[in-house]
Amino acid sequence: MFKLLFAVVMLLLSNAVFSAEGVHWEYSGEAGPDNWAKLSPEFGACNGKNQSPINLAGFIEAELEHITFNYKAGTSEVLNNGHTVQINAVPGSSISIDGIQFDLKQFHFHAPSENLINGKSYPMEAHLVHADKDGNLAVVAVMFSEGEKNRGLEKAWGQMPEAGMKQALASSISPTEILPPHRNYYRFNGSLTTPPCSEGVRWLVMKHSITASKEQIEKFAHVMHHPNNRxxxxVNARPVLK
Ligand SMILES: [Zn+2]
Incomplete structure (x- = not known):
């Protein structure tokens, strides 16, 4: 009984936290992507000219600098906010790009992938969300193909949380476990892919995909109950650099 009560309280608490903006949105129907901008004045950017995701194609050759990854392992927490399953990062992980340090805040998943590469959709995509000291965002995106199981996901999703639930991770996980060994990337300017769709986000999409098992991808799709890709x-006037 206590356990049930605890679960209900957790659900109420987490809903309050995760829907801070208080406006309900979904991936389909009346509150779906076509109507996001109409749901709230705060979601106006969803109709902007620099939105994500995109089909990455028509690349412009560029001398893209190496991203310096400074990721640390540590035990953290995993939550399901009804829109995705998210792992909150342990403080101390960051990337450096453009001479700026961006701290890793969290990473989460979409199935199928949100971005397309040359028109190709992947069964799953991870977004590693970083912020600099002024709140500017940089997202590293990693595509998953179906294949060998991913060890990081094995740890993160050992106990997959249902919608509204948050729990501590039992074992230490490093964000590098969901990065490809070769970190060449595509770059474009975009936005958050969920309301409020804020623009000015540096998008860094890894060229190389990594694998997750069929079971892992299905486990995620199952707990979401619906596709969670915008x-x-x-693309409008934006160059996509490679
Ligand atoms: Zn995302």
Whole structure:
């Protein structure tokens, strides 16, 4: 009985935290992506000209600098906010790009992938979300193909949380476990892919995919109960660098 009560309280608490903006949105129907901008004045950017995700194609050759990854392992927590399953990062992990340090805040998943590469959709995509000291965002995106199981996901999703639940991770996980060994990437300017769709986000999409097992991808899709990918947005005047 206590356990049930605890679960209900957790559910209420987490809903209050995760829907801070208080506006309900979904991936389909009346509150779906086509209507996000109409749901709240705060979601106006969802109709912007620099939105994510996109189909990455028509690349412009560029001398892209190496991203310096400074990721640390540590035990953290995993939560399901009804829109994705997210692992909150342990403080101390960061990347450096453009001479700026961006601290890793969290990483989460979409199935199928949100971005497309040359028109290709992947069964799953991870987003590693970073912020600099001024709150500017940089997202590293990693595509998953179906294959060998991923060890990081094995730890993160050992006890997959249902919607509204948050729990501590039992074993230490390093964000490097969901990075490809070769970290060449595509770059474009975009936005958050969920409301409020804020723009000015540096998107760094890894060229190389990594694998997750069929079971892992299905486990995620199953707990979400629906696809959680926003459709691709117009590229407009933006260059996609490679
Ligand atoms: Zn995302």
């Amino acid at each position: 459709p691709v947005q117009q």
